[in-house]
Structures are given as structure tokens and as C-alpha cells.
Amino acid sequence: MSVSSSYLERILTARVYDVAIETALDPMPNLSRRCGNRVLLKREDTQPVFSFKLRGAFNKMVQLSREELDRGVVAASAGNHAQGVALSAQQLGCRATIVMPVTTPRIKIDAVARRGAEVVLHGDSYSDAYEEAIRLTEVNGATFVHPYDDPDVIAGQGTVAMEMLRQCADLDAVFIPVGGGGLAAGMASYIKRLKPGIRVIGVEPVEAASMHDSIAAGERVVLPQVGLFADGVAVRQVGAETFRLCRELLDEVVLVDTDAMCAAIKDVFEDTRSILEPAGALALAGLKAWAERQSVTGLTLAAVASGANMNFDRLRHVSERAELGERREAVLAVTIPERPGSFRLFCELLGNHAITEFNYRFADPGEAHIFVGMQIHDRREIGAVLARLGQAGLTALDLTDNEMAKLHIRHLVGGRAPEVRHERVYRFEFPERPGALLNFLTRMGLDWNITLFHYRNHGADYGRVLVGMEVPPGQDEAFQRFLEELGYSYTDECDNPAWPLFLGRPR
Missing domain, CATH: 3.40.50.1100 (Rossmann fold)
Incomplete structure (x- = not known):
């Protein structure tokens, strides 16, 4: 007996409707037109607790x-x-x-x-x-009561698929968010038992790819850390039972980044006027990524909107990143001659692309470094713009996927310190809770001179700080020990190409 067969009776007899409702499978007309497929959204965000759980x-x-x-x-x-x-x-x-x-x-x-x-x-x-x-x-x-690794919990979640197949008879693929794996295991068990031709695809954030990595390894793995933006799926290790089911039943697991989730939140709002939480929009982000990668059209694709427990403050971060995730905005660093008419030439080379952001400060009598955002309709347009700029003799760098540039550099353009020597720059992340920033500063101590400090509350569950420190020669070992003992996730940004252009010493 297959694993899907063993769960069919459990799902059919599950007791859920004492508290849950049968949710709608709503069409997404705007997104359907844009991607050339019929896109449906299973509205688990409309449950009494705004989630399928x-x-x-x-x-x-x-x-x-x-x-x-x-x-x-x-x-x-x-x-x-x-x-x-x-x-x-x-x-x-x-x-x-x-x-x-x-x-x-x-x-x-x-x-x-x-x-x-x-x-x-x-x-x-x-x-x-x-x-x-x-x-x-x-x-x-x-x-x-385990959130996912329990047969009765898995069966309860599987009733989402039972409703979905009853609501639409011609599905080509179903996209399911994966955290611990309970929803994916339950839905896949039902779908693959009754309609094995439907592709069942799990979706995880790139920063919490526990099921993806476990299936690739052939055994459950424990991630050293997970990103907290999509807190509903921030699980370091999937369940034993959910792994057993998903490994056999899922056709694949798609990974998406934060920008893609933000774009999917916006897609749902534009079609339904509802606002999902990041994990709630995860499956739709995966649907879009898969459809683009496969270059498919004319299919019927369904995604589970798994939750809508969104912190209002987080919308600020979502709105900032949605255009990038939707690939409607590009971020470039462009070096132009410091002379009259250069900016006009630069704008002409952009063609019909509207400028969404422009940051510049005089720093050198010979050339100027510009941080610019521009509207695009297709990611391929960036290459065309870069080519035109290059042909005109302007050096340009695509920063659209550069995390430090998008989070910090855009707010700090022009802040050079020529007198600072032996400067190092690191990006830190720490849990965002009362007193977290003060604790971060306290633990840093005063062993090295802080030459730059940029912090902005993004409405997410973790704080981001960009720090520059002056570390004299011969102190590499002590500095590395300091980083490890600090206890926070960190990224060395000294080799980030955006750094010397706008803040560090030119190379």
C-alpha cells in the first residue's frame, strides 16, 4: 500500500468542520493575464483564525x-x-x-x-x-499537539486538497507552502491517491529550505539557522512523518526569496484586496517562479493562501521590496563624468524607463557615482540598459539582487570618510525584540572604533545593521574572535562591489 493510500481514509473521515469552514478557490484574473495561465488561490486566509492550521x-x-x-x-x-x-x-x-x-x-x-x-x-x-x-x-x-509531525494533524490539513479537487476538476499543478511539511504531506497524500497526474509542488524560502535540502540529501537535515521573514515556515528540521510522505509524493520543491514573497503579497492584494502574511503568499510566489522557469502557458495552476496574520508594521518592508520582487524595478550603480550635461545624457540613455530613485553626492572632481532605481516591465530590459550605458562609455553595475545595496547603501549614498584607514564593513542580523538594538551595541563593546553604523527597522522579525569598524593591522585574529563571540549572524561585506562605489575607499 502506498503512503498516499494509507492516508486517504484518515483525510475523508477527518473532523475539521466543527471549527473550520470550506474555503473558496478564487480566480486571480490580473495575475492570470500577466502570466498566461489560469491562476487559482485557495483562500485558507479566510478561516476563523486566518490560517489553515x-x-x-x-x-x-x-x-x-x-x-x-x-x-x-x-x-x-x-x-x-x-x-x-x-x-x-x-x-x-x-x-x-x-x-x-x-x-x-x-x-x-x-x-x-x-x-x-x-x-x-x-x-x-x-x-x-x-x-x-x-x-x-x-x-x-x-x-x-504537534504543529505538523502527527498523522491526525496531517490528515486534518489534507482536507484542503479534498475541497480543492471538488472545486476544480482540471488542475494541472498545485503549489503548497512548506514549513514543517504537514500541509504539503496531507494535501499530496490526497491528490496523488485520486489524481496522480496533477503535479504537487512544495515551496520554501531560500532561507528556510529544510524540506528541499532534506529531499536532496535523502535524509532529514537540520539547518544551522533559518530566515525569519516568513515566520510561519521558519523551521530548521522537517518532521519525520512529513518527510517520509513528501519525499515520495512531492514532484519538486521550489525555492523563492523575500522579494518574490513581497511581490506575491502585492499580487493577492491587487486581485482580492486581501493582505497575506509572507508565509501565506509563499505558495503563490513559487507558482509564479515555476511558471516562468518552465515557460508554460494555458495551464490551470492553484496555490494555497495559507495565512493572513500579518503585522501591520511589516507592510513597510513589503511595499519596498514588492516592485523588485515583481521585477518592475531595477537598481543600478552608474559612474558618470563630473561635468555639465552628464546627468541629462544618462537619463536619455535610460530611454522610456521612469526613474524611481536617484541618489548622488559630490565626492570626486572627475567622476560621480549614482545610485538609481528605474521602472522595468521585464528583467531582460536591465541588460539592454546596461549595454547602452556601456556603449556610451559609462560604467554601470546591476545591484537589483544585492542585499546590502537594497537594505543599506540606498540610504547612505555619499558618506565617505577619506581619513579612515583599515576600515572593515559587516552586515549583522539579530532577533528584533524590545532592547535588541541596545543589547547589540552593548555586546559590541569598544575594542574598535565604529566608523559607520546604519540601522533601520524594517517591520520584520529580525533587525539589520551595517557596521564599519577600524581594525588596525595585526589584529585579525582578535577581530575574528570578537565576531564569533558576538553571537549574531553576520556577513563580511568588505568585497561587496557597492561598498567602494559609495562609502568605502575607491579601489
């Missing part, structure tokens, strides 16, 4: 005995599973304790508390919260 949570908890319910349940979650458990506990009349990372968006914490569950904030990641939840389960004699 209550399906699996309730299906697990409704099967507990009254004695087990009276001892209470414990769960670990970044937010959506927590709300599902809290609502299920409310419905079943039992006590629920939810352990959540301290980086969890406030909107999710408040939503869980309003359902009557006890919220315990612990650690910076789901893994930290999970360990604390297991400890509390053992101490209190409660039942642990």
Missing part, C-alpha cells in the same frame, strides 16, 4: 479522551498553529498552554491570548519554543 489542530484534539483533555494540551508555534490549538481548546473546553518564540508578531500573540490560552514566550526560534513546550508537557502531564 485549525484543521489539523482540531482533528488531533477532538480524538483525545475526556481525561486527556482535562489534563490540558501544550503546543509550540510561531503563531498560526497556536491560534488553531487555542480555538480548538475553547471549543472542546480544555486548558491550552502555547509556547511561542519571543520574535512572534504581536498580532499572533494577542490573537492566541484572546482565545483564552496561556501564552509563554521563550527563545528566538521555533526550535527553542519546541524544547520548552516538551518540558512543560512532561511537567504538567499534558498532551503535546
